[in-house]
Amino acid sequence: xxHLMNPLDFSVEELDRLFDLANDIEAxxxxxxxxxxxxxxxxxxxxxxxxxxxxxxxxxxNLGGQVIGFSDAGSSSAAKGESVSDxxxxxxxxxxxxxxxxxxxxxxxxxxxxxxxxxxxxxxxGHQHPTQTLTDLLTIRSLKGRLDHFTIGLCGDLKFGRTxxxxxxxxxxxxxxxxxxxxxxxxxxxDYVTEMLKEKNIPYEEVIRLENIMPKLDxxxxxxxxxxxxxxxxxxxxxxxxxxxxxAKMKLAKPDMLVLHPLPRVNEISVEVDDDPRAAYFKQVQYxxxxxxxxxxxxxxI
Amino acid sequence: MLxxxxxxxxxxxDHIKAGKSxxxxxxxxLDKLDxxxxxxKNAKSSKMEKKDILxxxxxxxxxxxxxxxxxxxxxxxxxxxxxxxxxxxxxLLPKEIKNIIRCRNPRCITSIEQxxxxxxxxxxxxxEIYRCKYCEExxxxxx
Numbered sequence: 001x002x003h004l005m006n007p008l009d010f011s012v013e014e015l016d017r018l019f020d021l022a023n024d025i026e027a028x029x030x031x032x033x034x035x036x037x038x039x040x041x042x043x044x045x046x047x048x049x050x051x052x053x054x055x056x057x058x059x060x061x062n063l064g065g066q067v068i069g070f071s072d073a074g075s076s077s078a079a080k081g082e083s084v085s086d087x088x089x090x091x092x093x094x095x096x097x098x099x100x101x102x103x104x105x106x107x108x109x110x111x112x113x114x115x116x117x118x119x120x121x122x123x124x125x126g127h128q129h130p131t132q133t134l135t136d137l138l139t140i141r142s143l144k145g146r147l148d149h150f151t152i153g154l155c156g157d158l159k160f161g162r163t164x165x166x167x168x169x170x171x172x173x174x175x176x177x178x179x180x181x182x183x184x185x186x187x188x189x190x191d192y193v194t195e196m197l198k199e200k201n202i203p204y205e206e207v208i209r210l211e212n213i214m215p216k217l218d219x220x221x222x223x224x225x226x227x228x229x230x231x232x233x234x235x236x237x238x239x240x241x242x243x244x245x246x247x248a249k250m251k252l253a254k255p256d257m258l259v260l261h262p263l264p265r266v267n268e269i270s271v272e273v274d275d276d277p278r279a280a281y282f283k284q285v286q287y288x289x290x291x292x293x294x295x296x297x298x299x300x301x302i
Numbered sequence: 303m304l305x306x307x308x309x310x311x312x313x314x315x316d317h318i319k320a321g322k323s324x325x326x327x328x329x330x331x332l333d334k335l336d337x338x339x340x341x342x343k344n345a346k347s348s349k350m351e352k353k354d355i356l357x358x359x360x361x362x363x364x365x366x367x368x369x370x371x372x373x374x375x376x377x378x379x380x381x382x383x384x385x386x387x388x389x390x391x392x393x394l395l396p397k398e399i400k401n402i403i404r405c406r407n408p409r410c411i412t413s414i415e416q417x418x419x420x421x422x423x424x425x426x427x428x429x430e431i432y433r434c435k436y437c438e439e440x441x442x443x444x445x
Binding site: 107 | 411
C-alpha cells in the first residue's frame with residue numbers, strides 16, 4: 001500500500017505513468033466513469049480549503065465513487081481532542097482512501113503510519129502540498145508536451161510560497177531546466193534552494209523586475225505578493241505593480257509562453273490576461289481534477 | 303595535577319569538547335546507572351588544548367553510541383577490559399535518532415499529537431544536518 005506525502009515520493013518514471021493515465025482520463029472520461037464504483041474517499045480537512053477539497057471530491061465522483069468527510073476541525077472529533085493517529089484508524093473503517101489537510105506539518109505522515117488505507121497529503125501547513133505540484137507538472141506536460149528543456153520564471157512571493165519550493169524540487173529532476181526567480185529582495189527564494197541548484201549545476205537567475213525577462217520565458221508561474229510580507233508600506237506601494245501581470249507585459253512574452261498560477265488570484269494577474277490563449281491557470285484547475293483521479297486509481301491499484 | 307585511577311572494565315570517552323561532559327552524562331543517561339563514573343573537566347590536551355573525559359565502569363553495551371555520535375562524533379570511545387584498552391569504537395552519525403531531541407517547530411504535528419516519538423533523520427551527512435521526520439525542520443541547536 002502506498003501513500004502520497006511529498007511530490008518526490010514518485011519517481012520520474014512513476015510520474016510519467018501517472019500523467020499518461022491522467023491524459024487518458026482526459027481523453028476518455030466515460031471509460032473511467034465507474035472505475036471506483038463501491039469505493040469511498042474520505043476528505044479529512046482539519047482546516048478549510050474549499051478548492052482542494054472540491055477537486056478531490058469531484059475526482060472521486062467522476063470515477064463513480066462516493067465521498068464522506070469533514071471540512072474543518074471544529075466539526076470533527078479533533079475538537080474533542082482526538083489524535084490524528086486515532087482519527088485515521090477510525091476513518092480506515094469507513095473509507096477506502098483518505099485525503100487529509102491539516103494545519104500541523106507532518107500530520108498526514110503520522111496518519112499514514114497508522115492507516116490501513118492509502119493517505120494523500122492534501123496540504124500540511126506550510127510544508128507540502130503534493131497534489132498541487134502534480135497538477136502543475138501535468139499542466140506543463142500536457143500543454144507543452146514535455147517536462148524538460150525550458151526556462152521557467154517564478155514570480156512573486158518566492159520565500160514563503162510552498163508551491164514554488166515544491167515545484168522547483170520536482171522540476172530539478174528533469175533535464176535542461178533553467179529557473180528565473182522574479183521577486184522583491186524581501187521575498188527571494190531561500191538560500192537552501194539556490195544552494196541546491198548550485199550543487200546540481202542548474203542555471204538560475206534572480207531578478208527584481210518582471211518585464212525585463214519576459215521575452216526569455218517559456219513559462220511563467222505567478223504567485224501572490226502579500227502586503228503583510230513587506231517590512232513597510234512604502235516598499236509595498238513601490239514594488240507591487242512590478243508583480244502584476246497585465247496585457248502590456250504579456251506583449252513582451254513569447255507567443256507560446258504559458259502563464260500558470262496555483263490560485264486563488266487576487267490582483268497579481270489582471271483580468272484582461274484571462275482571455276489570452278497563453279493564460280493556462282483555469283486549465284490548470286481542470287488538470288488538478290484529472291491528476292487527482294489518476295492518483296486515486298493508482299493508490300487504490302485499480 | 304589531579305589523578306583519576308584506572309578502571310577495570312568499562313569505557314573511556316576521550317576528546318570530549320571542554321565543558322560538554324556534564325551534558326553528555328545526562329544525554330547518555332549515566333545518572334540512571336548504578337556504577338562508578340568519573341567526570342574529568344578541562345584536562346590538558348595536545349590536540350584540543352582543553353578537553354573533558356568521562357570514565358564509566360560498566361558494560362559497553364549499556365552505552366547508546368548513536369546518541370554519542372549525534373552529539374559529537376569526534377569523541378574517542380575506548381573500550382576497557384582488565385584495565386587495558388582493548389578496542390576503539392568508531393562513531394558514525396546515526397541515520398535516525400529517536401526521542402533524544404525535540405522538534406521546536408510550533409507548527410509541527412509533534413507539538414500536539416499524543417505520545418508521538420520525536421524522530422530526526424540525517425538529511426545531509428557532509429553538513430551533519432538532521433531534519434524532523436514529520437515537518438522536515440532543520441535541527442539547529444547543539445546539545
